[in-house]
Amino acid sequence: MNEALQPIEETDAVVVGAGPVGLFAVFELGMLRLRCRVVDALEAIGGQLVALYPTKPIYDIPGIPKLLAADLVARLAEQARPFAPGYHLNATVERLERRADGRWTVVLSGGQGIAAPVVVIAAGAGAFGPNRPPLAGIEAYEGKSVFYLVKRAEDFAGKRVVIAGGGDSAADWAVALAEVAAKVMVVHRRPKFRCAPESEARMRALAESGRIEMVIPYQLDALEGANGRLARVVVKTLDGEARALEADALLPFFGLAGDLGPIARWGIAMDGTAIKVDPATCATNLPGVFAIGDVAAYPGKLKLILTGFAEAALAAHAAFAVANPGRALHFEYSTTTGVPAI
């Protein structure tokens, strides 16, 4: 036992990752009366759906012909809510310790310990963080005038905003902020964008009407300002021609970098950067530890959200046996049981 460990809380299952598949795992575990704690490295639930493409439509969720990624997260959170999961956000799992009683102690980055017989890893591409542009001194501006995530468009009301990148986040936020910002400039190194055609069309229409300035082909070169307060963003062409953009904020949208981080050191059998599981149960090589969603690998695996949902059901049924040794699971349909109190 680690002396520094904070008092240990107990639950039935720790779900690592609060993306769509982790949230649905809370529901499936809850239907079998297993209580959960959910840990995520990001500051909000939703995983990639919220961090990468909240305003993008998804078409292949069964029974929902079209919905926005952020709305799917809201619906999954609502579906999980009856089971009152505890969320530990801005936290990573540092390590798993096997306890004498056969359960796991899940040790969080803050030192907190959670004891549970079951761990379900739904870590997607890993505990991911933003790709930072290589600009000298950028750390001093982060959280003050440089942001990798936008929480509310209104935070940029009346401001001059530089958006850098050529993907969905760049195009979507350019369109959204054009409504409220004093000025929106989009810096991209080439004319072609790799975002949804519909988003690009809307951005270009706003550029036509002067609501957005397209700064192309330029790349970020330097930041000017003081005390975390941005004054100018300097951009350059490949030929070295420079421009200084007067700006109050910079939003670099260069994607997220996946990093399984500590998970890769837990002693779990991997298949490249994914976790090997038994496709019949989603069990890993560690007893009571399951992996589902994009992080789980087995023959034929399709990295679709709807595949992760089915894996969540499989893992929950297998987890029931771990958490209730010797107790038979009476298989029932939700239409018969309703949603049980927990």
Place this chain on the structure above:
Amino acid sequence: MNEALQPIEETDAVVVGAGPVGLFAVFELGMLRLRCRVVDALEAIGGQLVALYPTKPIYDIPGIPKLLAADLVARLAEQARPFAPGYHLNATVERLERRADGRWTVVLSGGQGIAAPVVVIAAGAGAFGPNRPPLAGIEAYEGKSVFYLVKRAEDFAGKRVVIAGGGDSAADWAVALAEVAAKVMVVHRRPKFRCAPESEARMRALAESGRIEMVIPYQLDALEGANGRLARVVVKTLDGEARALEADALLPFFGLAGDLGPIARWGIAMDGTAIKVDPATCATNLPGVFAIGDVAAYPGKLKLILTGFAEAALAAHAAFAVANPGRALHFEYSTTTGVPAI
């Protein structure tokens, strides 16, 4: 070749079964630009959801905390609609014939032939029909005053209706018809019902207030009437005590009997009453023939609708390779592609 075969139509995939999983298979195949024909033995799409429990809520469809079974069918049909599937209802597949060009000819009960490289069996519990009560002469009343399915409650407006059974269909229709019928009598052989507690509570409340008469513990014994027109339903206790219920209609709700029927004779490798598949692709032992949903068996299989959805995606991806030999499938997310025209 069978001389009697009607002219053959061509498509990319024949989906056998228009339940929720078959409908979602149309969507998944359509996203990969494979056109479908859908065959079902029932007269309407929806499979068991519509035939057995249309007005029951389902709680475990990911992203939809609660919806009625019939509404799920409507949403799945809407999601499949852009791909304009052809529906062949009231039809069963009599046999599969391997063609010289490697495709299948799917021969329907009416003699019609459909040629396709891919067959996806989503037959659920099979081409099911109602369990008929063993009453002498019942055939003469069927479709006139004895019904195994209710299409519209209004069809029974002002009528005296006997409902027999103790499951969800019996309770739900007793509640629904109490609104419009002149009289509703529920015949069940024992006090205990095996339906959702909520449905039972509503039925019993209506019985309390005199809107429903509970005829318990009785079983159906005989029908009296003439020319298909019912006059009385005779019921008896186990002790032989009889009552004659004046009635215009009888609705026997004793469930559906699954019958894989001809499928079991197609040469497909079975596992009991289910079809053995490779869990990585949902492929059966016949080339180009896949099985998904409740009818498909593999280690760890959970008979959940959401599991069938994931299997539909797997089968569609594997079917693409069959329908487009030698062409690589560029894996893309729906949020990038949108819904393609087909």
